[in-house]
Amino acid sequence: MMRRLAIAALLVLAGPAAADVGLPRGWNFSGISWQDYEFGTDSVAGASSKAAYIKARPEIRTDGFGGMIQCIKAENYLGKRLRFSARMRSVAASSGQLWMRVDGPRTEQGGAAPVTLGFYNMGDNPIRGNTDWKRYDVVLDAPDNSVTICYGFFLAGGKGEVWADNLNLEAVGKDVPVSRSMVMPKGPVNLGFDR
Amino acid sequence: MTRDDDDDHDLLRAWRDAPHGAPDDLLDRRVLKAAEGQRRRRAVPLGLAMAACLMLVAYSLRTPLVTPPPQPAPLDTSSFGLYEGRMLDVAAVPSAPQLAMSQGEGARE
Secondary structure (H helix, E strand, C coil): CHHHHHHHHHHHHCHHHHHHHCCCCCCEEECCCHHHEEEEEECCCCCCCCEEEEEECCCCCCCCEEEEEEEEECHHHCCEEEEEEEEEEEEEEEEEEEEEEEEEEECCCCCCCEEEEEEECCCCCCEEEEEEEEEEEEEEEECCCCCEEEEEEEEECCCCEEEEEEEEEEEECCCCCCCCCCCCCCCCCCCCCCC | CCHHHHHHHHHHHHHHHCCCCCCHHHHHHHHHHHHHHHHHHHHHHHHHHHHHHHHHHHHHHHCCCCCCCCCCCCCCCCCCCCCCCCCCCCCCCCCCCCCCCCCCCCECC
């Protein structure tokens, strides 16, 4: 833990040095285990543009995840339905996932974390094993009280590699179904444990 | 009746079945034959037991008594990404990319 904190502090303090680890411009690391993964960009067969990759370091065993994240203000997307899409492929991947989250305001000034208004990360359908280039979508609503939108992709489980290109964030019509997301039910569910 | 009683009975019957006046060597052959049968019968269960033991040993060597390791539970990634970037103060940063992450993430400008 101390090692990770020390590495993170060094990377933040020595900004340009972070370029050595191959993170593309405009993107940040995400995930508690991002140090266990390699990041970079390359031109590969089948990619329509330069593709970004996340590769698990073979000498390290981890169940954690490492990813690339970008967060933006939500002000240009208020009241809209958003689709974050990318083409992805995987090589012997344990779990590659595209994700997006819409956050609302903080519940207390300077205190509690922002309220999550929408979130989906393909946790129910991750990319595993060897897969060819294929488009994946995450669709969420950005309510009027949205403050930030974060999105990206990650590799979890510490095996293989995952690639992504043609990332796009766009507003779509309400006819596009929203990705199943983690939302609180409106009432108690299965209190008797009979299902 | 025990096994030995049976064997004695066989020997006695061989003695009695010998015709009177038979040469001694004929009687000896019959007695020896009965004694040989007695040894053979005694060897059969011992051989069967040894064969069973050998089979058990061979089986145990071929299938070591190890239980397969339990399959690890599938990795639950449903919350991965739920807390990423939450420490950002987007009001202080005019546009993406953002710099600081929530869980010790590094950043590149």
